[in-house]
Amino acid sequence: MRRLQALLPGSFDPLTNGHVDLIQRAAQLFGRVIVAIGHNPEKTQVFPVEERLSMIRELVGQISNVSIESYDGLTVDFARKVKADVIVRGIRDNIDLRDELQAANINLIVGGIETVFLLASEEYALTSSTFIKQMVAMGGEESQRLSRLVPIPVLARLREKYRPGEESA
Secondary structure, three states, X not given: OOOOEEEEEEOOOOOOHHHHHHHHHHHHHOOEEEEEEOOOOOOOOOOOHHHHHHHHHHHHOOOOOEEEXXXXXXXXXXXXXXXXXXEEEEEOOHXXXXXXXXXXXXXXXXXXXXXXXXXXXXXXXXXXXXXXXXXXXXXXXXHHHHHHOOOHHHHHHHHHHOOOOOOOO
16 A cells, blocks of 8 residues: 655744644655645745754654755745645644645645644643743743743754844844
């Protein structure tokens, strides 16, 4: 039986423990998983693409059936380019589900590619990259507990980006 090739796209800015969990779970389900950093014009990026690639490689690069890439343009076009059988998306809540259902429907109609949804693990269901960035930028005591949500190497890089007295990205 042929194992499917999955594309797991996202901005991963920053990479969270929820993302790592999703990547690891997808790697157990699919023959190959391509973690792909795309550009979302609706989001302001903290880390340049090369730095995000480096962080993802550091944290999941040892998984033998996972590769990490970046791309420009439409996800569905990249999925066709890399011959992905499915697109994998994580679902945290009903808002994610609504948005992801729309994208999945368009990808199926336009690109003929199915989307597989994986529910976020309970401990990461409410993890938000936006809130994590805000907490680190504000420098509150709570930012010490963020290692429950963000890998320690990523948290260290976030803290460097938001050092007091320096311009934040």
